Amino acid sequence: MKIAIMAGDGIGPEVVGQALKVLRLVAPQAETEEAPVGQAGIDARGKPLPDETLALARRVDAILFGSVGVADEASIPRERRPGTGLLQLREALTLYANFRPAFMFPELIGASTLKPEVVDGLDLVILRELNGDVYFGKPRGFETNEKGERVGFNTMRYSESEVERIAHAAFRAARKRRRKVCSVDKANVLETMQLWREVMTRVGREYPDVELSHLFIDAASMSLMRNPKQFDVIVTGNMFGDILSDAAAMLTGSIGMLPSASLGVDRKGLYEPVHGSAPDIAGQDVANPLAAILSLAMMLRESFELEDKARQVENAVRTVLAQGYRTGDIYQPGTRRVGTTEMGDAVVQALRAAA
Numbered sequence: 001m002k003i004a005i006m007a008g009d010g011i012g013p014e015v016v017g018q019a020l021k022v023l024r025l026v027a028p029q030a031e032t033e034e035a036p037v038g039q040a041g042i043d044a045r046g047k048p049l050p051d052e053t054l055a056l057a058r059r060v061d062a063i064l065f066g067s068v069g070v071a072d073e074a075s076i077p078r079e080r081r082p083g084t085g086l087l088q089l090r091e092a093l094t095l096y097a098n099f100r101p102a103f104m105f106p107e108l109i110g111a112s113t114l115k116p117e118v119v120d121g122l123d124l125v126i127l128r129e130l131n132g133d134v135y136f137g138k139p140r141g142f143e144t145n146e147k148g149e150r151v152g153f154n155t156m157r158y159s160e161s162e163v164e165r166i167a168h169a170a171f172r173a174a175r176k177r178r179r180k181v182c183s184v185d186k187a188n189v190l191e192t193m194q195l196w197r198e199v200m201t202r203v204g205r206e207y208p209d210v211e212l213s214h215l216f217i218d219a220a221s222m223s224l225m226r227n228p229k230q231f232d233v234i235v236t237g238n239m240f241g242d243i244l245s246d247a248a249a250m251l252t253g254s255i256g257m258l259p260s261a262s263l264g265v266d267r268k269g270l271y272e273p274v275h276g277s278a279p280d281i282a283g284q285d286v287a288n289p290l291a292a293i294l295s296l297a298m299m300l301r302e303s304f305e306l307e308d309k310a311r312q313v314e315n316a317v318r319t320v321l322a323q324g325y326r327t328g329d330i331y332q333p334g335t336r337r338v339g340t341t342e343m344g345d346a347v348v349q350a351l352r353a354a355a
């Protein structure tokens with residue numbers, strides 16, 4: 001088990017530190033090596049994804065990633081933006097399938113802004129395509145039009161093979177769950193998405209045991225708020241997936257609870273909390289480390305096929321929530337407010353107690 005540790009910026013090192021404690025306990029045989037990325041990469045080597053970091057990423061079986069980013073990132077030129085490090089890593093390793101589960105822990109039902117009956121038992125996964133779409137499509141840039149004003153433009157692009165591989169990933173994932181795939185597009189307006197829908201439908205015929213439905217992104221956003229429990233696997237493009245998965249994350253109460261996995265052609269994966277570097281709370285030992293710890297559980301399951309170990313970690317998270325431990329983002333009166341380190345220690349304690 002060779003694992004690269006890329007803690008990154010802001011709260012990244014704080015939450016990854018807790019996940020590492022859990023890793024040492026459940027898989028002491030794992031070999032880990034740390035490498036800088038994001039602003040940490042710029043500080044250490046002048047680039048958001050230093051060559052040494054990319055070389056390590058290529059060598060290992062899995063990457064445990066924290067978060068990258070600084071406040072006011074959009075004002076920095078693209079090549080010196082910390083977030084560019086993550087985009088380059090996803091592209092270089094062809095990590096095209098981004099799984100973001102959104103599930104409701106019974107103990108946290110009151111933390112959601114939605115009515116309890118709407119979110120009680122919620123368990124869905126958003127599968128976001130990660131290598132294509134308007135985020136990578138060329139041409140892109142700025143030009144000047146005939147009136148002399150500046151014009152910014154990007155291009156939404158998907159090839160058939162790109163849609164095919166994400167479609168297969170969606171149907172395979174659904175087979176391990178409730179066998180339902182909802183493909184989200186904007187086929188009524190965009191040619192890119194018309195192709196998306198055609199390919200989804202074609203690949204779907206290879207999985208007759210999985211129910212395939214289609215929704216336009218606007219209708220899907222509505223359904224996700226009104227009746228999220230109807231969904232099992234939602235598969236969508238890079239941009240729609242970016243937005244929809246953050247919305248889905250909020251159904252469950254806190255972004256500090258949600259893990260993600262980005263997978264490619266083999267079992268190699270990058271595992272990271274859904275949240276960013278949270279500069280507003282960095283360095284205060286208050287960030288919720290459970291998303292990072294649950295990302296580690298996804299790694300044990302997907303990259304190392306250690307289903308038992310993954311379950312042990314997830315159960316330990318459930319245990320600490322049942323015991324009333326809460327970081328600030330999920331705190332409710334009557335529960336026990338703890339910091340990042342204390343939450344990590346509680347999970348380790350729960351794992352020890354269950355062993």
Ligand code: NAI
Binds near residue numbers: 069256280281288291
């Ligand atoms: P964010 O996810 O960092 O923070 C949003 C809000 O949620 C903040 O109020 C923050 O305090 C809170 N929050 C986030 N994680 C938390 C945790 N574990 N526990 C408790 N509270 C938590 O998103 P934001 O503020 O839009 O972006 C901050 C920086 O992070 C930017 O530079 C952005 O580009 C970057 N970013 C990086 C991502 C990544 O590394 N994958 C993903 C999203 C944003």
Ligand code: MG
Binds near residue numbers: 242246
């Ligand atoms: Mg996002």
